[in-house]
Amino acid sequence: MNIKEAKEIVGYIIEWQFVCLGITDRKDVSTTMDLSKYSLIDLIKANSLVQSNNKRKEKLANYHRGKGHKVTGRSVSMILADRTIAAVYAAISHEPTREMIALINDVGIGCVKVKY
Numbered sequence: 001m002n003i004k005e006a007k008e009i010v011g012y013i014i015e016w017q018f019v020c021l022g023i024t025d026r027k028d029v030s031t032t033m034d035l036s037k038y039s040l041i042d043l044i045k046a047n048s049l050v051q052s053n054n055k056r057k058e059k060l061a062n063y064h065r066g067k068g069h070k071v072t073g074r075s076v077s078m079i080l081a082d083r084t085i086a087a088v089y090a091a092i093s094h095e096p097t098r099e100m101i102a103l104i105n106d107v108g109i110g111c112v113k114v115k116y
Contacts, residue, residue, distance in 0.1 A: 003053050006046040007077055009035070013043065014078060016088045040089045044082055051079045 012035060018024040035043070054076045061074045 001042070001046060001049065003049060006049040006053075009038065009043060009046040010050050010077065010080065013047075013080060013085055013088050016092065017080070017084055035089070035092050040086060043085045043089055047080055047082070047085060050077045053077065054079065 015024075016035070038046075057074050057076065061071050065071050
C-alpha cells in the first residue's frame with residue numbers, strides 16, 4: 001500500500017465516522033469507496049502509514065529549520081484512534097444483531113445498523 005492509497009482510506013473512514021455519528025447524511029458514502037475489501041488490519045496499517053508520513057514531514061521540517069532554512073509550514077493528514085477504525089469497520093462489515101460480537105474489559109460489544 002502506498003501513501004496515496006493510505007490517505008484515501010483514512011479519509012474515507014473519516015467520512016464514515018461522520019455518518020455514524022450523525023454529523024453528516026451522505027447518501028453516497030457507501031458508493032465512494034468499498035472499504036469491505038480491506039481487512040481491519042489493512043485499515044489500521046493505512047492509519048499507521050499516514051501517521052508515519054506525518055512524522056517524516058515533521059522531521060524533515062525540523063532538519064531544514066536547524067540548517068537555518070526558512071520553513072513556512074507543512075501539511076499533515078488526520079489520523080484516527082484504532083477504536084474509531086474498529087467501530088467503522090464493524091458498522092460496515094457486520095449485519096446488525098442483538099448478539100454480542102466481542103467482549104472487551106467485561107463490556108459486551110454489539111453491532112448497530114448505520115442509518116443512511
